Amino acid sequence: MTPDPVHDLLRVLDLVDTGARTSEDIFTGPSQWSPLGRVFGGQVLAQSIMAATRTIEDERPVHSMHGYFLRPGDVDAPITFSVDRIHDGRSFSTRRTQAYQHGRPILSLIASFQSEDDGVDHQLPMPADLPDPDSLPTALESLGRVAELPEAAWALGRPFDIRHVDGGIYLSVDQPTPHQAVWLRSTGPLPDDPALHRAALAYVSDYTMLEPVMRAHGVSWATPGIRVASLDHAMWWHRDARVDDWLLYVQESTNAHGGRGLTHGRIYDRQGRLVASVAQEGMTRIPELRRDADD
Template identity: 65%
Template sequence: MAAFLTTLDLADTGARTTEDIFTGPSQEMPGGRVFGGQVLAQSVVAAARTVEPDRPVHSLHGYFLRPGDATKPITFAVDRIHDGRSFSTRRTQAYQNGVPILSGIMSFQTEDEGLEHQIEMPTGMPEPEELPSAREVLDATDHPVAKVWAETRAFDMRHVSSPVYVTVEGDHVASQAVWVKALGTLPDDPTIHRAALAYVSDYTILEPVMRRHGVAWARPDFAMASLDHGMWWHRFARADDWILYTQESPTSGGGRGLALGRMFDREGRLIASVAQEGMIRVGKRPS
């Protein structure tokens, strides 16, 4: 958790030309590539630094352009596109070695009242306390990547059905649900909690594609990379409380898979919605 919070503690370079410039570290990751959720979370924090505190982020749309180097810091350039009476819009580019690795746009809104409804949280789900933790599941796997996932991740993830780490058990369906929660107490800063949800939203979102086709993470000829990511925050929730993350994949083809996700708190409130398309290949490595 300390390492996770360190990545969100961006340094303001003081540059004020046409953009606000921030820098942040990368987390060490297996394979040396930056985790996409980390860059999303850092982009949220960078953009929020340029907006009034009473305007929280409510939507994000980003494209992953290049794999990031987990051994190097990241520079974030924030363009203050628009500030209106209720909404502010920011474009954030994340750079390494002078080239962008992620390009995103975010919208912030002054909290307001209006018409309100939501879909219902799925019923019949086991409580997270009834399920094994990710560490308990992965500790039994003698693989260096499994050890890193078990011991260094800042979030616990408890699959309602069995996970797809090593094998795909049960029916090959294009849907799943995962309970997620930060492993530790986060600061009370609402931006940190929204950024944390962006971070964890990228962990398992494409797994319904894998589950549908019986492909596990451990398959040696399997390769996957996030292409773009959309997220909408509907209501505030703490990321250090349990959140049910339901996911489904309506389609895959052409080497790509689309997945949709919804996050509910334990009271059944719809907290956020997520959409992501990813490159998914079996039998060859990513280009």
């Protein structure tokens, strides 16, 4: 683990252009430490978006992406990103990024970029009467004495401060519900680069997306034998936002079945602007529930 998680985030997002120019653009990047030696999904999402962004020659920010996690990544190996310039039109550009390790794909992603344009404008309002983020406990305060255990380093060593509105689910769930809201921001300032902030928002969007599935069944991260993994991830950026200022992530799990759970999320800034929408399906295997189902 690094003593400066934000510096480490910037390090992994600063991809190296290999200079290879065949039918695709090739970049490489490192990985961060992660529990069990598996690459954090949000990291490879953000890196794939940065790789695609590096091939956009006009001022066209990413506005949507759809990605599939194909294999677990290895934190001890670099990642190669291959970008296919699928389409460049008058207003939109489309890129496909494949992330590889050991010669095998670990993520496949398609992203769309659009020049700024005028049009109709509306959004769902931000939930009202939520507590201020500074009034909520930090991950360290929520974990208490358990913070001394090696497993707790995952929550404490992240480049983002994440505070649950209705209590964390690190150790237990107070009241089962498929709804959740968290405040989040980076633990330090980031450069004034809108493209970097959009990629960093994709990074942090993967942290808590499957927690509403778990919360709906009263299951915490401390549940013995729990296995949770992202399968796919879709994201739409609506407006620019800084991830080094507080953002509200409102989440709802609309379905769980067959060992998979689906969650939808909306991200607002402190002014109430809807800055992004997210959808993710993930594997959610909980031993005690599977035994009940078998019975």
